[in-house]
Every structure is written in C-alpha cells, then in structure tokens.
Amino acid sequence: MTHPRLNRSAFMGGSAATLALLGAPRLTSAAAPEAYNITITHYPAQDYALPVVVAQELGYMAQGGIDVKSIIGSSGGGTTVRNISQGGLHLGEAATSAVIKAILAGMELKIIAAGVQTPGTICWVVKKDSPIKGIHDLAGKRIGFTQPGSVSESLLHMCLSAAGVDTSHVTFQAAGGIGENLTLLDTNGLDCAFTVDPALTRNQSKLHVVFYAREYLPRYLQTVWVAGPAILQHDKERVAAFIGARARGVDAAIKDPRKAADIFGKVTNNDPAISYTTLEHERPADYFSRGQLDPKALQLVVDGMRIGKILGADKVPIGGMVDDTLLAAAERTTIPAQM
Structure with a gap:
C-alpha cells in the first residue's frame, strides 16, 4: 500500500494531543500496512516525533505492517491526552505528568513505552x-x-x-x-x-x-507512549511493531543525525539545518529512549507533580499504570508498584 507524504498538512490535523501506536516484531509481508492515526505532543514545531517520522520514511513502519497516516500535534499537557480519549486515535506520546494525572482521574490508558528521557533544551x-x-x-x-x-x-x-x-x-x-x-x-x-x-x-x-x-534535572522522563484498552486488546502485535519500528528510528537518528534532521525537516517543512542543530543540542543518544522506562526518571516526574501541587502526599499506584510487555525483552524493567 502506498502512503501519502507525511508533510505538515497531512500531520497537523488541528491543535490536539499526542499518543502513538506501533512496535517491534514484523508482521507478514503479505499483509497490507494498517493506517494509524496518532498524536504526539508539540508536533511539528518540536522534534518529539522525529523517531516516528524517520521510521515511517525509511520503511521501518511498513515492515511492521503500519502506515502512519497522520500525526496530530498539540500545545502540550492534558490537551494531548484528551486527543487520545476523544479523538479516536490509536496511540500517542504525551507528557508523563499529564498521563499520570489523566489515569488518576479515571481515564483508561496504559503507559507502554518511554519517549523522551531528558529535559533536552527546555x-x-x-x-x-x-x-x-x-x-x-x-x-x-x-x-x-x-x-x-x-x-x-x-x-x-x-x-x-x-x-x-x-x-x-x-x-x-x-x-x-x-x-x-x-x-x-x-x-x-x-x-x-x-x-x-x-x-x-x-x-x-x-x-x-x-x-x-x-x-537541575539531567534525567527526567518527559514523555511516554500511551494506548487505550481497546487497541491493546485487539491489536497488541501491531502496537508492539510500532514501538519496535520507532526504536529503529531512534537508532537511525543516533547513527546519522544529519540525515534524520533532513528527513524531519522535509516532512514537517522545518529548516533541516535548525533541526540538525536542535538534535546536536539534545544529544539524541541521551534524549530519545528506545522505549525502556527509567524508574528514577519516572520518580522525578512524580516528585515534580507533588512540588507543583498536582499530586498530594498519597502514594501513586504507578505500577498498575504501566504495561511494558510490548517492549523487546531487553528493554523491559521493573517499575515499583507505588511512588
């Protein structure tokens, strides 16, 4: 199946949220790629989506049976999370703090992978x-x-x-x-x-x-990938393929950041030179996670929410919010039941 170019008009779709969808193991090559509509925070102005865009353009998503049809951006926070629950989207990458807050408020979501794990140039x-x-x-x-x-x-x-x-x-x-x-x-x-x-x-x-x-915070789990119960129940293999394909996109950005910046700039109509400078400043090997959740970086998010009075003193049942079984075995880690 051919897919349209992932340019600004194809990806914008309005100011909404950020959650995505695919993964590692490949599906049979005979199967036509399934169209996925996802949401990623601050797309296309910032490069949180860069590993997904690179993975799509280099064919890694197609090899996993996925065609990322659109990425809906947002101005951050709860806006991104609402896109997942209300926008009929498959998956999204959103601020970790916003995801925790939404789950505690009753939204049925699972954290399935890490996205960005340092503050970068914030x-x-x-x-x-x-x-x-x-x-x-x-x-x-x-x-x-x-x-x-x-x-x-x-x-x-x-x-x-x-x-x-x-x-x-x-x-x-x-x-x-x-x-x-x-x-x-x-x-x-x-x-x-x-x-x-x-x-x-x-x-x-x-x-x-x-x-x-x-x-002040060299390690901090900025964003996570989340999905709702329906897609995790009915399309778990393909979601795993998405996460795996994105991880290959991270590897490609680390190996050749200039090429990754050129791809991202072309797709999003951003200046490739500025995209490359941004990547250099972020240090992609540290900035982008391949999916593994760092418990210490996650604990800092919870601590920050308490400092900002987004959370009270009660322990957060973080373990029940996470399902990292879609990650490759080497990328899984033990998350405490409470933080």
Whole structure:
C-alpha cells in the first residue's frame, strides 16, 4: 500500500494531543500496512516525533505492517491526552505528568513505552535587556509554561525548588504553546517565558537564557507512549511493531543525525539545518529512549507533580499504570508498584 507524504498538512490535523501506536516484531509481508492515526505532543514545531517520522520514511513502519497516516500535534499537557480519549486515535506520546494525572482521574490508558528521557533544551528565557539574569532573580516574577499538567509546568516547579527560589512569590502562568509564551514575553505579558529548540535557536539574538532545566534535572522522563484498552486488546502485535519500528528510528537518528534532521525537516517543512542543530543540542543518544522506562526518571516526574501541587502526599499506584510487555525483552524493567 502506498502512503501519502507525511508533510505538515497531512500531520497537523488541528491543535490536539499526542499518543502513538506501533512496535517491534514484523508482521507478514503479505499483509497490507494498517493506517494509524496518532498524536504526539508539540508536533511539528518540536522534534518529539522525529523517531516516528524517520521510521515511517525509511520503511521501518511498513515492515511492521503500519502506515502512519497522520500525526496530530498539540500545545502540550492534558490537551494531548484528551486527543487520545476523544479523538479516536490509536496511540500517542504525551507528557508523563499529564498521563499520570489523566489515569488518576479515571481515564483508561496504559503507559507502554518511554519517549523522551531528558529535559533536552527546555529552558526559560527573558528579553536581552531584562534585568533578570539568573534563576534567583525570578522571585516575584510572572513565569510562563505551556498547559496545566505539562512537562514545562512540572520542570519549572522542580527547578525553582532545587535552586531555592520561594515559589510562593512567583506567578505561574499557563501561556499556551511556545509561540504564545514568546509573544507574551515580547508584549510584557510575562517576565520570563518557556521555550525550547528550535524556537530558542531561531530567536537567540533577542533572548537571554535564565536557566536550562537540565542544569537541575539531567534525567527526567518527559514523555511516554500511551494506548487505550481497546487497541491493546485487539491489536497488541501491531502496537508492539510500532514501538519496535520507532526504536529503529531512534537508532537511525543516533547513527546519522544529519540525515534524520533532513528527513524531519522535509516532512514537517522545518529548516533541516535548525533541526540538525536542535538534535546536536539534545544529544539524541541521551534524549530519545528506545522505549525502556527509567524508574528514577519516572520518580522525578512524580516528585515534580507533588512540588507543583498536582499530586498530594498519597502514594501513586504507578505500577498498575504501566504495561511494558510490548517492549523487546531487553528493554523491559521493573517499575515499583507505588511512588
């Protein structure tokens, strides 16, 4: 079966969520690839989807019996998760914190694999002429993040706390996407805004980085892949094939980041040079997980949710939220029952 190019118009579909679908073992070559519609956070502006796009374009998805027909993007947080439950999508990659929050609220989802496992280039910025120079200057200021329950919200709280900033004197503002954060900064609606590559590289001449999240949290499970019970019950083999194909996409990005950036740029209409710079800054061997869930990186997410008052002091039954049996045996790990 032939498939349309995975360009911006094919993949955008609106502002929604991020959850995906395939895996490792190959299906019989005689079977026609099955069309999958997935959601991935911040697509196509950021490169969370890069391993999937590379895997699709290099034929790894087709070898697993999958044709990724569309990727629906979102501005992060709970928006991505809602796309999974309400948008009729197969799978998605969403902020780990948003997924945990949704499952605790009763949404029937399972975490099936890790997505991104470091903060990458996530940072907070001010205008070049701002008197704010470092993280301790942020007390009493208005600081932006994307959406409630997002990676940016949790990381912001954790970094400020780690630096000893009194968060009771900070105004936290859900500002929407990266573009909205920077617009509010430019129009004085924020004192300090969230951003990340490639927007950071594009705007570096007029911005000053106050701090990178990785300065305080070098390992953090930003995103996870999730699926609903129906697809896990009826299409488990193909979901496993998707996860495996994506892992091959990660390997391809590590082996030849320039080629991966060229593929991602062509499909998403992003500048391949900026996509390559972003990959260099992220260090893909550390940034993208092949699927294995790191318990310590997951614990940091839970800790961040508590710091941000998204969770209370009660233990989170994290073990019951995870089903990593779709991963290759070498990628499976033991997740504590509670965190």
